[in-house]
Amino acid sequence: MVRLDDVALRYGQGPEVLSGVTSHLEPGSFHFLVGQSGAGKSSFLRLLNLGQRPTRGRLMLFGRDVARLGREDRALMRRRMGVVFQDFRLIGHLTAFENVALPLHLVGERPGAIDSKVSELLSWVGLADCLDALPATLSGGQQQRVAIARAVVGRPSLLLADEPTGNVDDRIAMRLMFLFEEMHRNGTTVVVATHNETLVGRFQHPRLRLEGGTLRLVPAEAAADGTA
Template structure:
């Protein structure tokens, strides 16, 4: 079992329950081979875990299960205390609103500006326009995109698009944040800054799972780890702080 990190997060009414629970979960696509094999792990609300493994190890497939894009071929998956096999279509839609996802291919809306892409979750939630504008501008400044607010995604570099995707995923302070290689297209300075952003979001109560194959970057901010290899998962505690490099702002 993966243990929680730090003290309980008061913002969660269900902090005594697992937010993510996988029991003997296997995933295959169609008649293909097993991508994940008998995966079992439990994550508590308010925790932060790296999902580590080489390219092709199954990290993206595990994340797809967790944001309800796939269902297990075998085994049981529970999110927010709900068995996903028992969810109605409406239940799935409601759960997805509590999950922020940073996709590896960004999935930005090409005809909307960077600002409008980031603002989209707040608009869907019905936030007042003044609040939308202030929060989006503040977050875009934080990720270094203050000069690209009005730019359309096709005119941005890969690293800029990635930062827009991250801002969109975290703007609504989701209960669960799933990030698939979120630092893969940015330089080291921006990558560390993004890790700091994820840590601060986690400190406010968001459960974070960050998939990466960059173990040296993960070592800068030690957290417990889930390691995937050949479709199997193992759990490891956070490295000792003495072995980690400091994270700056």
């Protein structure tokens, strides 16, 4: 599903933000991406969602070398992903319902199925009363939940979430995590970047820990017994 071999990333002429990253994420796996602020979590996710190309090394997604992808292939590959950005990236002139429905329209889903799936999902994340609301009228936490619903509504093969619970209370955070767990059980590969160690500790999934631009895998067992 995802393979990185000695991958590095730098912006412009600056220092490497990521250096020598080597990792393999199996299809259907679930990993937490952890590390201090500035460790490179968002940059790592940006590589995986094709927002940046590695400055060296090789990144393989869905069995394809991303360095060899043309524009059309990159667009098609992105349709297999769901991404939750820290800044939400909702489309301002579309309602909450329309934002969430957008990925389904792109793949030609039937209107009746779109109505059912979007309404059910927005209800699940606690926004049943906000279907017709524009993003500007929603709180940060509500916008975040719309962004999460949009990311998962198409049942993507790969789900990347950058601090998806950062603007919601603990009750909603757990509800969202259970949604990600359901996606995982249904075969989606999930990577959740977070600094919330308390939340991470409630789930038995391995961690990808970024420190100083390098990545190491912490197995679920080591994370649980505190040896990580």
